[in-house]
Amino acid sequence: MASNLLQKNTLTRSLTAPYLSSLRFESCLGSGAFGLVLKATNLANGSQTAVKFIFPPATQDGTEQKKILRECNIKALDPHQNIVKVIDTIEGSFTLSQLNGMLPEALFKNEADKSFRDLYFGRLTRVQELEGVLIQMELCGETLRQWLREKHDKLDSALHKKQYAIVKNLIAGLAHLHKNKILHRDLKPENVMFSKTGFVLPVKIGDFGLSRHLHSEQSRTNPLTSRTGTLDYRASECLDNDYSFPADLYSLGLMIWEVAQLIKSNDRSKMFDKLVNDKEVSLIELHPQIKGLRELIIALTKKSASDRFQQLEQVQKVFAQKELCDLKEGHHLTARNGEELRKLLKGATPGSKIFLIEAEYDGNFVVEGESITIVGKGEKTVFTNSGSNSFVVKGMGHRILNLKISKSGEHAGFNCLRVEGDMNSFSDLILIGGAYSVKIEGNDNKLDKIQVSVAIKGIHITGSRNTIDDICLTGDTTRYTIKFGPNAFHGWLTNSAHMSDLAAIAGFLKFYKLLESVYYTFQILRK
Incomplete structure (x- = not known):
């Protein structure tokens, strides 16, 4: 039983009536396999805490009870601003009358939480008391x-700072x-909390039900459990029972990527698989303010x-070493005309952000170096020139x-x-x-929300692994609309149905199978 195990744990104490009477439970914050979490107010001083109710099923090997002990043992850690603080752990037996008093049905607003409550009450119809722990x-x-x-x-500089802070807090x-020899084993965004409602920083790592204290007597005598943790974030070595701290680092790397790139939930599994198993590192986008992000994620x-x-x-x-890029005035720049923009591009350093105004920028412009951001004001930021290519990106x-780029006559x-x-x-x-609205010779470039006409x-596109998404093609063309050259392997063309002059477009799609993978070369040609 849980109480027999917990009596050996100096971090817990027995459940007493004064403890219960000092708290008022106000709402259910969540439920799941771990139990119920309720918001509680201390009637003596008005302070608010979260109280986790755990009622593990009795097992012969005490597996579920051991999970509780691990979470309780986090209380022994020195306080840290990025770890959810465990204030107290209390164990005891609960009667149906006690649970009704602590967990009235009115606290539970959604059906999932109500079902979890009913599960506990159903167990009490078969036994007089329910062994449990309050954390x-x-x-x-x-x-x-x-x-x-x-x-x-994604263009908001305040967001970039917050992403940086979240990554720093996680690390x-x-x-x-x-440092305290604790392996978490279930790092994922669901187990990371903001300090206060409203997404207030810092973030804190919590939920230690699957954690293990490595290099302890227990870990030396009992092997680690295989297949522990959430599948998307689980390192491959966890399929066996021989793993250690690098398993947590793997989960950390995926979380950092998710935070920095704002990966959508329905894309997460596919992108994680492509990065880890197919080594498609080009999927990792550079962050405007976190230097070396791609290298860090790859290494993790x-x-x-x-x-x-x-x-x-x-x-x-x-x-x-790769600190937040300097956001002082020298790196947060505004160009009011073509001459100013050329000067700023010549002296730009990695991480520089150049903002444009509603004006005409005449001449040809070359962007070189690494990680420079140029932001216009939409169609009223217009680039024209008197010859050659308007905009060249190296x-x-x-x-x-x-912004808008126009060439005519x-x-x-x-x-x-x-x-x-x-x-x-x-x-x-x-x-x-x-001649070409866009000509791409490089690799791993991404085009999104592009309007092309005349x-x-x-x-x-002659380079490889380039992606085009959400392209609007209007007006007549004399030869073809979109062409992926014969060596443009792994190119992607999606959501390209915004072609208003469909009568002028006819095409075909060629498939080339090389080795064991399907490589695509796209050509949409005008007949």
């Missing part, structure tokens, strides 16, 4: 998963656990534990957003946008005219 913890806000489900403006919290998510980072100190060292990791033989570099992203662009030859 009193600091009251936190929403989970990290809830924050990820919110709508975010610090896990470092504290590992290697499929083989021996190839992965082994200790949190390695993560902390890399993260310290280097890697650049972001070009929210005698200069139509050149391109609106020419991309020679790799891993760049383009969004919310309006491209008018040119282009002689449309879009031409």
Whole structure:
């Protein structure tokens, strides 16, 4: 029984009437396999906490009771701002009358929580008392998963700072656990909480029901359980019982990626699989303010534990070296005309953000280096020039957003946008005219929300692993609309039905099977 085990644990004490009478339970915060969590107010001082009710089924080997002991033992840790604080643990026996008094039906608003309550009460119809444990913890806000489900403006600098802070908090919290030889084993956004309601930082790691204290007497005599944790975040070595701290680092790497890139829930499993098993590292987008993010995530998510980072100190060292990009005035710049923009591009450093105004920018512009962001004001930020290509992007990791590039008349033989570099992203662009509205020679570039019109030859992509999504093609073309060249392997064309002049478009799709993978080359040609 739970009480027999917990009596050996100096961190717990017996349930007493004064303890119960000092708390008023106000609402159910959640339920699940772990039990029920209720919001409680201390009647003496008005302080609020969260109280977890756990009523484990009795098992011969005491498996469920051992899980409770692990969570209780977190109380012995030194307090840390990125770990949910366990205030008290209380064990005892509960009668039907006691549970009715503590857990009235009015506290439970949704059907799932009501069902969980009914499950406990149903068990009391078969026994007189129910053995259980109450774990009193600091009251936190929403989970990290809830924050990820919110709508975010990816261009918002305040969001970038918050993402950085969340990543830093996750690393610090896990470092504290590992320093105390605790392996969490179930790191995921559902088990990370914000400090207060309203997504208030810092975030804190919680839910230690699956944790283990490594290098303890117990871990030396009892092997670790295989297949522990949540599948999406579980390292491959956890299929066996021979794993250690790198398993947590794997989960951490995927969470960092999820936070920094705001990966959607329905894309998560597929993207995790492509990164880990197919090694498609180009899926990891560069972050405008966290330097070295791609390298950090790659080092944390290697499929083989021996190839992965082994200790949190390695993560902390890399993260310290790749600090938040400097946001002082010198890196947060505004260009009011073409001449100013050319000067700023010449002196731009990684992480620089250049903002444009509603104006005409005349001439040709070349973006070189790494991780430079250029943000316009929409269709009223217009690029024109007197010859050659209007906009040439070299280097890697650049972001070009929210502007218009126009070429017409005698200069139509050149391109609106020419991309020679790799891993760049383009969004919310309006491209008018040119021989090619877009010509992409580099690899792993992404185009999203692009409007193209009056282009002689449309879009031409010769590089590999480039992605086009949400393209609006209007007006007539003299030859073809979109063309992926014969060597443009692994290209993706999605959501391209925004073609208003469908009568002018006819095409075919060629499939090439090389080795054991299907490689795609797309050509949409005008007949």
